Amino acid sequence: xxxxxxxxxxxxxxxxxxxxxxxxxxxxxxxxxxxxxxxxxxxxxxxxxxxxxxxxxxxxxxxxxxxxxxxxxxxxxxxxxxxxxxxxxxxxxxxxxxxxxxxxxxxxxxxxxxxxxxxxxxxxxxxxxxxxxxxxxxxxxxxxxxxxxxxxxxxxxxxxxxxxxxxxxxxxxxxxxxxxxxxxxxxxxxxxxxxxxxxxxxxxxxxxxxxxxxxxxxxxxxxxxxxxxxxxxxxxxxxxxxxxxxxxxxxxxxxxxxxxxxxxxxxxxxxxxxxxxxxxxxxxxxxxxxxxxxxxxxxxxxxxxxxxxxxxxxxxxxxxxxxxxxxxxxxxxxxxxxxxxxxxxxxxxxxxxxxxxxxxxxxxxxxxxxxxxxxxxxxxxxxxxxxxxxxxxxxxxxxxxxxxxxxxxxxxxxxxxxxxxxxxxxxxxxxxxxxxxxxxxxxxxxxxxxxxxxxxxxxxxxxxxxxxxxxxxxxxxxxxxxxxxx
Numbered sequence: 001x002x003x004x005x006x007x008x009x010x011x012x013x014x015x016x017x018x019x020x021x022x023x024x025x026x027x028x029x030x031x032x033x034x035x036x037x038x039x040x041x042x043x044x045x046x047x048x049x050x051x052x053x054x055x056x057x058x059x060x061x062x063x064x065x066x067x068x069x070x071x072x073x074x075x076x077x078x079x080x081x082x083x084x085x086x087x088x089x090x091x092x093x094x095x096x097x098x099x100x101x102x103x104x105x106x107x108x109x110x111x112x113x114x115x116x117x118x119x120x121x122x123x124x125x126x127x128x129x130x131x132x133x134x135x136x137x138x139x140x141x142x143x144x145x146x147x148x149x150x151x152x153x154x155x156x157x158x159x160x161x162x163x164x165x166x167x168x169x170x171x172x173x174x175x176x177x178x179x180x181x182x183x184x185x186x187x188x189x190x191x192x193x194x195x196x197x198x199x200x201x202x203x204x205x206x207x208x209x210x211x212x213x214x215x216x217x218x219x220x221x222x223x224x225x226x227x228x229x230x231x232x233x234x235x236x237x238x239x240x241x242x243x244x245x246x247x248x249x250x251x252x253x254x255x256x257x258x259x260x261x262x263x264x265x266x267x268x269x270x271x272x273x274x275x276x277x278x279x280x281x282x283x284x285x286x287x288x289x290x291x292x293x294x295x296x297x298x299x300x301x302x303x304x305x306x307x308x309x310x311x312x313x314x315x316x317x318x319x320x321x322x323x324x325x326x327x328x329x330x331x332x333x334x335x336x337x338x339x340x341x342x343x344x345x346x347x348x349x350x351x352x353x354x355x356x357x358x359x360x361x362x363x364x365x366x367x368x369x370x371x372x373x374x375x376x377x378x379x380x381x382x383x384x385x386x387x388x389x390x391x392x393x394x395x396x397x398x399x400x401x402x403x404x405x406x407x408x409x410x411x412x413x414x415x416x417x418x419x420x421x422x423x424x425x426x427x428x429x430x431x432x433x434x435x436x437x438x439x440x441x442x443x444x445x446x447x448x449x450x451x452x453x454x455x456x457x458x459x460x461x462x463x464x465x466x467x468x469x470x471x472x473x474x475x476x477x478x479x480x481x482x483x484x485x486x
Contacts, residue, residue, distance in 0.1 A: 003398075003462075003477040005384035007042050009325035010317075011273040019273070020428040020461060022382040023327040024337070026472070027297070027320055037475055038401070046379055046472030047329055048294065049369035050341065053361040054353065055088040059099070062355025062362065065346045066105035068112055070125050073348045076103045077360045081114065081123070081130060084362070086349040093123055094130035101309060102235045102288055106147040111170050113152045117143035120154070122170040137172035139163045144234055146191040149209045149218065153196065155186045162189060162198065164217045177217045179205055181226050188234030192244055195222065199231035202250050206264055222264075228252075229259065229266045233287035238300060240291045241321055245269075245300050247278075247287055256284065258302070258319070269319060274326055278304065281312035290345040292352055294367060297322045301329065303339055303357070316340035332378045332467070341372060370469035376413070379472050380465040385427070387459045388483045395423075395454035397480040400464060403473040404440030404447035416441045417468035419449055425457040439466065 007028045011021040023044070030042040059078025066074045073084045079099040082090045096103075096116055103116045107125060114121045114130070118141050123130035139161070142154035152165040156176070160183055163176035179186060184200040191197070196207040196219050206225030212218050229250045231237065236247040244261040256278035259266035270278070278284065286305035291298065298321040304312040314337045316329040330337040342365070343357035352365040363373060371377060387393070400419060408414035419439050422431045432455075440447030454460075466472060 001479055001481070002038060002040075003383065003386070003479050006381075006474075006476045007040065007044060008384065009271075010328050011271060011326075012277075013273055014276060016429070017385075017427040019384065020382060021384055022380060022463075023325075024315075024330055024380040025328070025377050026379050026381060026474070027299075027318070027327045028323050028325055029295075029297070030323060040401075040476045043476075044381060044472075044474040046367075046370070046377070047327075048352075048365050048367040049377055049469075050354070050372045051364040051366065051369055052373055054351075054364055055084060055090050055362050057082060057090055057360035057362070058092075060360035061100070061357050062344055062360060063101065063116075064103040064105065065344050065353070065355060066107075066112075067346050067348050068107045068125055069109050070107075072112075072125055073346065073353075074105060074112060074114075075355065075362065076105075076114070076116075077355070081121070083128075088362075091128065093128060094121065096121065102143070104142075104144040104146075106145050106152060108147055108150070108152065108168060108170075110168070113145050113147070113165075113170060115142045115145045115154065117141055117157075120145070133170070133172075135172045137174035139172075139174065139176055144189050146189055146196075148191040148194065148196060151218070153189060153191070153217075155189050158185060160184060160186050160200065162186060162217070173214065175215050175217050177219065179203075180221045181205060184230060187231045188237050188246075190237050190239070190244065192239055193242075195225075197237075197244065199234070199237065199246065202230040203228055204230060204266075225264055227264060227266060232256070233285050235286075235288040236302065238289045238291050240300055241298050243321075245289070245291075245319075247284065247289075247302065255279065256281075269324070271326065274317060277313065277317070281306075283307055284312060286310075287312075288343060290342060290354070292345050292347070292365065294352075301340070301342070303343065311339050314338050316342070330378065331372055332376055337378070370414075370471065376467040376469065378465055378467050380463065381474065382428070382463045383461060383477075385459055385461055386479065387457075390458045391483050392456055392458055393460065394456050394482045395460060395479065396482065397450055397452045398454060398462060399451075399478045399480075400439070400449040401475040401477060402439060402449060403471065403475070404449070405443050405445035406439075406471040407441040407444070407468075408470060409442050414468040414470050417466065417470045420465045421451050422463045423454060423457075424461040424463075425455070425459070427459055428461050431463065 140156035
């Protein structure tokens, strides 16, 4: 029989006896014609890998990057702001007073503005220097800056206030305003479709440019632009496919629900399983997000961290807008799963460029690269429970339907790629010994990956892992089993 639920997400509930699925460094892709092989709904695709470093910056880690309106690519790594050219040559622009933590950048067509939660800096686009903002009218150590309608906009830390620069300038006159409806502190700010989003700890407001004269800011609250959901982390806010995504918090949901804005209303996109994982992390106020598009899939990827920037959970959670499903991305270090290396993303010079959270490396992210800077990528699927009304099943064989014959030419890892299978007979609490089989050397396009004599069980769970640096497309699985008496 064809294995039901082969194509699926990461979804582990309070009890793994209910559901214990994982989808690691793989993501589901549905067949839009409905005519896939064996009537499969689609396949599991290997996530993209990382190239060798495009450039290694002298300071680390990578904290943020930004493509300015004139095409200049700015990167902050460690305590240094760099420009990086299309030939991947980095040039220092200046030195910050901080060396860790996310940064935020925006430009007005003439100058770049940068904030790091302590200071603000500006640099004329294309110049090789930057200047710290020292004006007494700069009202706070903002951790975010956005640009809209001629002004830079900042928030005042530990308050519900925000302030703006002078029009088309990097100077300040002290013009400020505050959230109008509720007194909760501002967490983050975001500009989208010429609307200014003010994310508070418990509520969110949407403002527009009403042209208010000084000394007020030009912005006013939109009628109906009030949302009774706040934001847990400012750097979780991203725009993807003309929608805003963020990790939320409020009095009714608590903390850890992930939302997508539709109109002026938040729609929950996290699942019970994802929320259980998030809420187990504790403090997630330092969480960061990155996003990109590949082959029609828009991915929203979350690295959960506490206020000190320490990773929470040994995985990166990714939501695929094309399918509405979640999967995990991990880096294999000393045999153990850790969060993805990726902290930041920009599409620049026709390249998906990502920054390393643990070094000054910038990499290319590409689906045609099958390792992470030379390190093996573990691709793992833990399937749903398989039972027959709790009757005893005898599993004669398990066959993985995949694209075979993708082994590498030459010698070494990947020339004869292998798949590892384990099974559990107790609901996922313990696992069998590893059972290995080849998935086909180069050119073996009719090869069958099959395991035999897998024992008896009333409730069986299968897990498959591949680490070889080869193209990975899993289509389905076939289980040859016999059902006995209860």
